[in-house]
Amino acid sequence: MGKLYLVPTPIGNLEDMTFRAIKVLREVDCILAEDTRTSGKLLKHFEIATSMQSHHMHNEHKTVENLVKRIQGGETIALISDAGTPAISDPGFLLTRACVESGVEVECLPGATAFVPALVNSGLPNDKFVFEGFLPDKKGRQTRFLALAEETRTMIFYVSPHKLNKTLAEFVQYFGADRPVSVSREISKLHEETVRGTAEEVLKHFEAKPAKGEIVTVVGGKK
Numbered sequence: 001m002g003k004l005y006l007v008p009t010p011i012g013n014l015e016d017m018t019f020r021a022i023k024v025l026r027e028v029d030c031i032l033a034e035d036t037r038t039s040g041k042l043l044k045h046f047e048i049a050t051s052m053q054s055h056h057m058h059n060e061h062k063t064v065e066n067l068v069k070r071i072q073g074g075e076t077i078a079l080i081s082d083a084g085t086p087a088i089s090d091p092g093f094l095l096t097r098a099c100v101e102s103g104v105e106v107e108c109l110p111g112a113t114a115f116v117p118a119l120v121n122s123g124l125p126n127d128k129f130v131f132e133g134f135l136p137d138k139k140g141r142q143t144r145f146l147a148l149a150e151e152t153r154t155m156i157f158y159v160s161p162h163k164l165n166k167t168l169a170e171f172v173q174y175f176g177a178d179r180p181v182s183v184s185r186e187i188s189k190l191h192e193e194t195v196r197g198t199a200e201e202v203l204k205h206f207e208a209k210p211a212k213g214e215i216v217t218v219v220g221g222k223k
Contacts, residue, residue, distance in 0.1 A: 146174065
């Protein structure tokens with residue numbers, strides 16, 4: 001029987017790629033990539049010639065069963081996302097679960113993921129935290145905020161740039177204007193920035209200077 005490797009890829013600086021990740025990607029029989037064009041640039045940079053196959057949120061439901069059979073048949077397969085660790089707000093969970101349920105060995109390599117540096121860099125308590133990922137767009141959004149208003153642990157959210165100000169305004173509304181917030185954007189990239197302050201202060205900052213790039217928002221829990 002083969003094996004499934006979950007391989008983190010850089011979220012910004014290509015030097016964040018590990019030696020082990022490069023070795024695994026060179027040695028497996030196939031690489032499942034969220035976007036083969038994006039991953040193609042990464043593989044070319046590290047001179048990895050392994051063949052790729054598309055595996056993303058729109059087709060993973062249809063391909064999981066066949067992929068498990070291939071691994072059971074002896075293939076070693078690596079799964080990568082466009083950036084960061086697979087299955088963290090990216091494709092990967094369905095295949096991992098199917099492999100585990102079928103007795104297929106799964107190994108996740110340590111490596112880049114956006115929320116860990118954002119959490120540590122925030123200066124907010126990180127002994128206990130809750131990762132929320134992306135909030136619902138419409139249905140269930142208010143319900144989620146009402147539940148999180150009582151959360152005492154530090155909270156981590158992924159937020160798209162065009163929704164940041166709306167989300168910060170909701171932090172003010174549901175958590176209070178004085179709740180501590182840290183916004184990290186473009187982590188490990190040239191224009192990396194972290195803005196810290198109260199929810200109201202951070203909102204005013206980004207109203208005056210709209211954010212761009214990948215964003216992780218960290219919010220202190222209720223005291």
